[in-house]
Amino acid sequence: MKPQYERVTIPDGCSIRVYHRQLAQIPFEWHHHPEYELTLTMNSRGRRFVGDHIADYSGDDLVLVPPDMPHTWASTEPIDAREPQVAIVVWFSGDWARRMADCCPEFASLRTLLRRGAPGLRFSADASAAMRAKVDLLLDAAPRVRLAAVLEILVQLAGDHAEPLASPSAHINAMRAPDGGVRASREPGSEAERLNRVLDLLDRRFSEPLRIAALCAAANLSERSLHRYFVRHVGESVGRHLSRLRISYAARQLTDTAWPIAVIATKAGFTNLANFNRQFMSARGMTPSAYRRFFETYGHAPQTEAMPALEARSPSLDRLRKRRTEP
Incomplete structure (x- = not known):
């Protein structure tokens, strides 16, 4: 089973992104992205899939997923049928976490967390409870309040006795799907790798008079295919993104x-x-x-663009879900 590539966008003026998901049932959506993901799943029972790891979960389930590791949760029922199933998701880049560790000795333990997190980690019940106690801060309207809460949580998790999830082969050489198939995480011809090459080129050379032919050559795609990939995963055209x-x-x-x-x-x-x-x-x-x-x-820039709502999900997975559920 091929995992769907999710394009996670971190808003301007923010270091991390928090996503507040509330559902009657958490669907199976096998996907991956280049950011770290810290997910606290609440009021839910079901199965957790991280790389080649498959296990049941129940209650407050706190997991760190490393970059490009396919993963999903699939619920069977809520614990309290009167309430929605909830996932508090925090996305952050490894480069950002390493820069924080380099410039602030108080956050040096973030490097330990990233190193331990290579196979994915399931944290203890105490760690889950500590993060649950900070949910109000994680969902605060002010980005700086959310950031402070995330930094404190990550430092605490660096010292937690967490359980590794995926096998070494899953996070070093390949990603194993739940049906037993194997997919290379950095395969040069993969859809995610092609798109990443284009995004990297745009990030580095946006000030130059880039032509669509150069972007197509970087991705080894036709202009039509590049446009389709870009709109599907980024949610806008190449020109709009540039x-x-x-x-x-x-x-x-x-x-x-x-x-x-x-x-x-x-x-x-x-x-x-x-x-x-x-x-x-x-x-x-x-x-x-x-x-x-x-x-x-x-003394500050005007807020002229609306900050994405905490309940807003990535356009790529949202469109995929709609296509699958439409008659």
């Missing part, structure tokens, strides 16, 4: 530097200042000069 990268870069420079707006536009990849002004206005709701004045007046 514009977002450029506008986000420009917004940061407007608040972090005193560069002239024309210089910022050029460094962001816009060859025409009028076009930059139009696109910035469309994306942020104000001109670049007004954006800068707002920051100088109030």
Whole structure:
């Protein structure tokens, strides 16, 4: 069984993403993504699948899933039929966690957690209870409150006596699906790897006049296939994603530097200042000069884009679920 690639997006201005999932039943959705995932499943019984690990779970189930490890939970029933089944999911990148460990000695134990987490980890009942006690903070409207709660939880988990889940072969060389099939996690021709190559190229060279042919060559895909993959997993077209990268870069420079707006536009990849002004206005709701004045007046950038709701799931898996349930 081929796992679905999930494109996890961490919003601008955030270091991590929290997802609050409430369902009558947790469906089997075999998937993977390049981020670490910490999931606390509550009021639920069923089976847990992480790599080649399969086991029953019940009650408060707290698990760390490493990057690109296929996984899913599939419930059979709620513990309390009057309440929904709940999953509190935290996504974060390994690079971010390692940077925190490098710059802050208080978080040095994060490196230990990442190293131990290679096969996936199931944490103790005490650790599950400690995370459950912080659910209100994890779901707080303020990103900095959520971040502080996540950092405290991760440091606590680094010292927990957790149970490894997947076998060494599952997290070193291959990913084993629940039906017994084996899939290479970093196979060069895999859909996830192709898409990752394009996203990496866009992240590194967004300021250059990139042509679609260069992106197709990086992914070894036709233009039509690249467009289909991108919309399916990222939730928008290549052009729209590239514009977002450029506008986000420009917004940061407007608040972090005193560069002239024309210089910022050029460094962001816009060859025409009028076009930059139009696109910035469309994306942020104000001109670049007004954006800068707002920051100088109030000391923070205006919140011109809505923060994704904690209940919003990744577009790729949401569309997959809808396709499977539509008649």
